[in-house]
Amino acid sequence: MPENSTEVTAAGIARLAGVGRAAVSNWRRRHADFPKPVGGTETSPSFALPAVEQWLRDQGKLAEVPLRERVWQQVAGHPAGAVPALVHTGCALLLLRTAPKTWPEIAAAPDERMADVLSLALDKALTARFGPAAEDGRAVHTPSGTELLPSVPLLRAVAELAAGTGAGETFEFLLGRQLDANPRQYTLTPPGLAELMAALVEAGERPARTVLDPAAGTGALLRAVADPAALYAQETDPDLAALTALRLALHTDTGCALAARTADTLRADAFPQLAADAVLCHPPFNERNWGHDELAYDPRWEYGFPARTESELAWVQHALAHLREGGTAVLLMPPAAASRRSGRRIRADLLRRGALRAVIALPAGAAPPYGIPLHLWVLRKPGSGAHPSPELLLVDTAEPAEPASGGQPSATGGRDRLDWQAVRRAVLDAWQSFEGSAPAGDRPGAGRAVPVIELLDDDVDLAPARHLPPPAAAGGPGELIRVRERLAETLGRTGALTPPAVTLSDPAHWPLTTVGELARAGALQLRTGGSGTGPGPVLTEHDVLGSTAPSGSLPTDGPSEEPVLVEPGDVVVPVLGGGSAARVIDDATAGAALGRNLQLLRPDPAALDPWFLAGFLRGTANNRQASSYASTATRLDARRLQLPRLPLAEQQRYGERFRALAEFEDALRLAGRLGGQLVQGMYDGLTDGTVAPK
Secondary structure (H helix, E strand, O other), rough: OOOOOOOOEEEHHHHHHHHHHHHHHHHHHHHOOOOOOOOEEOOOOEEEHHHHHHHHOOOOOOOOHHHHHHHHHHHOOOOOHHHHHHHHHHHHHHHHHOHHHHHHHOOOOOOHHHHHHHHHHHHHHHHHHOOOOOOOEOOOOOOOOOHHHHHHHHHHHHHHHHHHHHHHHHHHHHHHHHHHHHHOOOOOOHHHHHHHHHHHHHHHOOOOOOOEOOOOOOOOHOOOOOOOEEEEEEOOHHHHHHHHHHHHHHHOOOEEEEEEEEEEOOOOOOOOOEEEEEEOOOOOOOOOOOOOOOOOOOOOOOOOOOOOHHHHHHHHHHHHHEEEEEEEEEEOOOHHHHEEEOHHHHHHHEEEEEEEEEEOOOOOOOOOOOOOOOOEEEEEOOOOOOOOOOOEEEEEOOOOOOOOOOOOOOOOOOOOOOOOOHHHHHHHHHHHHHHHHOOOOOOOEEEEEEHHHHHOOOOOOHHHHOOOOOHHHOOHHHHHHHHHHHHHHHHHHHHHHOOOOOOOOOOOOOOEEEHHHHHHOOOOOEEEEEOOOOOEEOOOOHHHHHOOOOOOEOOOOOOOOOOOOOOOOOOEEEOEEOOOHHHHHOOOOOOOOOOOEEEEEEOOOOOOOHHHHHHOOHHHHHHHEEEEEEOOOOOEEEHHEEEOOOOOHHHHHHHHHHHHHHHHHHHHHHHHHHHHHHHHHHHHHHHHHOOOOO
């Protein structure tokens, strides 16, 4: 075995073989020839990837490891860690993109020679894209031959992968895997939010050709800018700054100037003379150690010196200091920044001088922290001869005007249910109307241009919900009448669907089989969701649990991959959470992609009735015996779920009863949603006077 062979954990083996971690544990116990651990800890051992692959092939559990999966396992098991491996990968992909003819000659050399030659070639490519290495704070440093040597096998595989998918898509895939594997290590800006923020700065009179992100993070905001001439990024974390710089370099054309620096933005501004067309920023929230004591006399505090607890207002003024006159900045802000008393003087000065143009409340789940509705602040650098704006635009999208799924209100809320198209449409319509580039529309409770003089009181509270007229109760009295009629109809249907009185009998003692055995016999197929790119809706676990229409969407970027599409008669079960749920796919849902944390069972109709299958999968005892328990979650192993061995005709008899129960359950859910909508609408109508008491 090579000394530096890539190591893989049990979770990685499970991903390679397409099984759960429990199956890997069983293999280790039952097969004496399973590869021995070569590293890790006693509770989380690691294994040599080549030995694991060979064992899986010998056992017939793996036909061939997909190339991109092999590359990711090499990144994850790199001796220096995943981040240095990704940096080396990004550098090599940049060379492949900018000087593709040099790669075959470099790759033909022995490993040690290749590492030394590659270091020189990378230095030229990095200097051409990011400037000289001696430049202060350059985010990407040229790796030496010694540093590159352990990465040589990885880089050869990366080049092979990039030949099929492209350099940019290859890096996006690997970086995405790293971000998914370490969600607590990175603060992410969701793509829908990044696109909305970029659209706001691009909606001005002058195009945003030069754009700065002073808290670049993973580079999502700058990546969302369309056709920039120059991008400027600064990030405190050196590793993240390097990854972001390479991501942007692989995403943009060489005609776009790119400057990425690593330093503490507020304490050590890397671009002190920059006056950009636009600034996009998702700053850190509630940061006490932002430099309050050292920066008391900093010239950026044109609108007032921020209190120690007002780090977000320091970022606001940093953004304004780096705009040309008339330039636009959009910052993601915590809602408290709009109303904290310690920031009221700065907010007042921003209003008086016309620098703050809009405050937009987003729905909860738009970005981390997902539990609160964050705000967008839209700012504009006042011109020397311009008159301050007499109004501030306030927009509230916390309750989108158009629900995400078929007109039904969200049962669960949260980021998985957020309809970014509706949010984007509401925000841009209001902003363009306010700016005069689109006809004004009447959106009660959603948006309003508020005279600045009304806001300059003792609190200078800019929270949109405090200043917007209330929306009409549940869509108005007419809508309340329609909701009540639908509720009465649904309650009548629920009564008709109520199961008849039960006939008791002794417990049955059927011969049992498992889903895993049925899959091996060809009676059903098992598929796992969560992969794929392209257009089309996604069936999420919330849709399965709430029996609602598909509400998710697939990523449009990254390596092209076919999603798992559901078909009529498929049975879908969630694998996390510990509840018992199963959904039979109908014609209306067919064609949607299978989402994350879902498993699809596709029965052979000649052997298995889908409603019989779904019904027995929902048994409480069945789910309990097929579940494994961790400290924070419960996971269902669908292969261990049990079914009785019954003739098809008997299955269909049970299936009809299970189908009737599912219709009853759906009617109860709809009645609950309509009842809640009616009750809240009545409260709102009675309290705002649109409904009279009787």
